[in-house]
Amino acid sequence: MPSGLIALLDDVAGIAKLAAASIDDVGAAAGKASTKAAGVVVDDAAVTPRYVTGLAPSRELPIIAKIAMGSFRNKLIIILPIALLLTAFAPWAITPILMCGGTYLCFEGAEKLLEAFGHGGHAEAAVVQGDAALIEKTTVAGAVRTDLILSAEIMAISLADVAHQPILTQAAVLVVVGVLMTVAVYGVVGLIVKMDDIGLHLAKRAGGGGMRAFGRGLVKGMPVVLNALSGIGTAAMLWVGGGILVHGTHTLGLHWPAEPLEHIAHIVGQVFGPLHGVVSWLVTALGSAIIGLIVGGVIVLLVRQLGRLRPKESH
DSSP: OHHHHHHHHHHHHHHHHHHHHHHHHHHHHHHHHHHHTHHHHHHHHHHGGGGTTTSOHHHHHHHHHHHHHHHHHIIIIIIHHHHHHHHHHOGGGHHHHHHHHHHHHHHHHHHHHHHHTTSSOHHHHHHHTSOHHHHHHHHHHHHHHHHHHHHHHHHHHHHHHTTTSOHHHHHHHHHHHHHHHHHHHHHHHHHHHTHHHHHHHHHTOSSOHHHHHHHHHHHHHHHHHHHHHHHHHHHHHHHHHHHHHHHHHHHTTOOTTHHHHHHHHHHHHHHTGGGHHHHHHHHHHHHHHHHHHHHHHHHHHHHHHHHHHSOOOOO
16 A cells, blocks of 8 residues: 555656646747747837827726737637647648738738828728727727737747647647737836826925936826827838738748848848848838838728729718
8 A cells, every 4th residue: 555655656746747847848938939929029019009099098008908808819719729720730821821911910001101191091080089988999999900910920930939849838838928928018018108107106206306307207208209109000010011921922932022121131231230130120120111011002092992982872
C-alpha cells in the first residue's frame, strides 16, 4: 500500500512538472508572439480613440469598455476557433481572408478621408444628431467591426509564430495573446481619453505648483491631441489596410508592390544614416497608406456609383 501511494505521488509530481513546463512554454511563446504583433497593437491604439472623440466625457470609459468586450469576443469566440480550423485544414485561405479585411479598412479609411473634405457623410451626420443611445450603439458597432480586422491580423501573426506547436498550445497562446493585447490596447486608449480629467485633478491639487502647471497643460493640450488622434486613426486605417494588402500580395507570390516599396524605403532610409530604421518604416507606412487610399478610394467610388443606380424609393 505505501509503495502504491508513493508511486501515485510520483505520477502526480510528474504530471505537475509536465503542466508547469507546458505553462512555461505557453508563456514564452505568448511573449514572443506578442512582441511580433506589437506593431499592430500600436495601430489598434491609434485607430480606437477616434470613435470616442467628441462624445460626452461621462460616456467615454463605458463606451471603451463595451468596445473592449467586443474585442474579447472578436479574438476569443470568433477569430480563435476559425484561425485554428483554417490552420489545420485550409492554411492557404488565411492570407486572402486577411486581405479582404485589409480592403475593408482601406474602404473605411478612404471614406472617412473623403468625408473630412466634405464629400459625403450626410447619413452619419444624421445619426450623430439622433438619440444618444443610438449614437453609442452605432459608435460601438463601428469600432468593434474595425477591431475585428485588426484583431484578426494580431492573431494571425501570433499563430504563425506557433504553427509548429500542438493545437492545444496554439489555442493557449492565442488566448493569452488575445487577453494581453486587448487589455493593453484599451487600457492605453482609456488613459488617453481621460488624460484631460487627470490633468484637471492635478491642476486642483493643493501645493506643488509644478504639478498644477502640468495639469493645466494637460487640460489645454488634450483636446488638440484627441483631434489629432482622430486624423491619425483614419491614417492608420489606410496604412494598416494597405500594409495588409502589400504583405498579402507578396505572400501570394507577387513581387509588386511589396519589393519596390521595400527597395524605396531602404534607399531613403540610408540617406538619414542613424535614423535609417525609423525613416524606412515611415516610407513603408506612407507607401502602404497611398496604396490603401487608392484601393479604398476606388471602392468608395464604386459603392457610391452603385448607390446612385439603385431605384429610389417612392415617398
